[in-house]
Amino acid sequence: xxxxxxxxxxxxxxxxxxxxxxxxxxxxxxxxxxxxxxxxxxxxxxxxxxxxxxxxxxxxxxxxxxxxxxxxxxxxxxxxxxxxxxxxxxxxxxxxxxxxxxxxxxxxxxxxxxxxxxxxxxxxxxxxxxxxxxxxxxxxxxxxxxxxxxxxxxxxxxxxxxxxxxxxxxxxxxxxxxxxxxxxxxxxxxxxxxxxxxxxxxxxxxxxxxxx
Numbered sequence: 001x002x003x004x005x006x007x008x009x010x011x012x013x014x015x016x017x018x019x020x021x022x023x024x025x026x027x028x029x030x031x032x033x034x035x036x037x038x039x040x041x042x043x044x045x046x047x048x049x050x051x052x053x054x055x056x057x058x059x060x061x062x063x064x065x066x067x068x069x070x071x072x073x074x075x076x077x078x079x080x081x082x083x084x085x086x087x088x089x090x091x092x093x094x095x096x097x098x099x100x101x102x103x104x105x106x107x108x109x110x111x112x113x114x115x116x117x118x119x120x121x122x123x124x125x126x127x128x129x130x131x132x133x134x135x136x137x138x139x140x141x142x143x144x145x146x147x148x149x150x151x152x153x154x155x156x157x158x159x160x161x162x163x164x165x166x167x168x169x170x171x172x173x174x175x176x177x178x179x180x181x182x183x184x185x186x187x188x189x190x191x192x193x194x195x196x197x198x199x200x201x202x203x204x205x206x207x208x209x210x211x212x
Contacts, residue, residue, distance in 0.1 A: 007073035015191035108140035121180025157207035
């Protein structure tokens, strides 16, 4: 498949990139600096230097032959407010009228969706994120709300809880099961779950929790 990847130099995005290339996909990335990409992968992908906050740069990397757009941009304490939301808006505008192109994104476990089974542990996750990770929490909330405004876009998402470095197991749970503050998954397995959505309609227009 022909994939456009946003966030290719981050912890999650670099896992998406490597796994997509190893799976034989044709990958295009938009990055501010090509030098930050893994040296062993640069010659195996199409690299466009630019800024995803620039709508023209976003439209440059989503072409008529694109099959899927993957969103793996992370948020830290230095990020701009609503970074993911604003970049997603540019992408979603580009995907309007293109129902065959999938938008696969990574959200946050502190964002509740209608299908969730809300437990005490889930409420703790949400409260903790709102207090101590407010920048990320609010951005991911806004990103999910934005998706609701694009009923013509074929989106699929995953919501990890804690993500950490670790090996690829390829075994995890996806769904709307109870979760708590100790629920976790590796960047590698979260990326694996996202790539699995490329050809799986099970979670179309849904955002299940992904956890061990």
